[in-house]
Amino acid sequence: IEIMDELAHASEPAGILAALAKRQAVEGCVLLVGHQPLIGLLAAHLEGRRERTIPAGTLLRIMCPDGAPAGRCQVILELSPGAG
Numbered sequence: 001i002e003i004m005d006e007l008a009h010a011s012e013p014a015g016i017l018a019a020l021a022k023r024q025a026v027e028g029c030v031l032l033v034g035h036q037p038l039i040g041l042l043a044a045h046l047e048g049r050r051e052r053t054i055p056a057g058t059l060l061r062i063m064c065p066d067g068a069p070a071g072r073c074q075v076i077l078e079l080s081p082g083a084g
Contacts, residue, residue, distance in 0.1 A: 002023075004016070004019055004032075006018075006019040007032065007033075007034045007035075007038065008038075011038055012038075012041070013038075013041050013042040013044075013045035013046075014045075016032070016038075016042055017068055020068070026067055026068070027067070036054060036056070039054055039060075040052045040053060040054045043060055043062060043075065045070050046062055046064060046068060046070065046071075046072075046073035047062075047071065047073055047074065047075060048070055048071025048072070055080045055081065056081070057080070057081040058078060058079065058080045058081070059077070059078070059079045060075055060077065060078055061075070061076050061077035061078075062074070062075050062076070063076045
């Protein structure tokens with residue numbers, strides 16, 4: 001477990017991706033816990049979208065088979081609180 005300053009509200013997706021690369025977390029599984037709007041910006045960036053709305057408490061599983069270049073990833077699971 002590591003606290004990443006890049007997950008602060010004022011960060012940008014590119015900063016998070018650079019921090020992960022610096023930590024050599026470029027393959028395998030990574031769990032990020034953060035807040036909006038940054039997590040939505042990161043998910044949108046990875047999917048190649050302009051924006052993505054993510055309700056509070058939502059868990060996303062994002063598959064990035066070729067690393068994490070913009071637009072090359074896909075949300076394969078989205079679990080939101082209260083979703084039956």
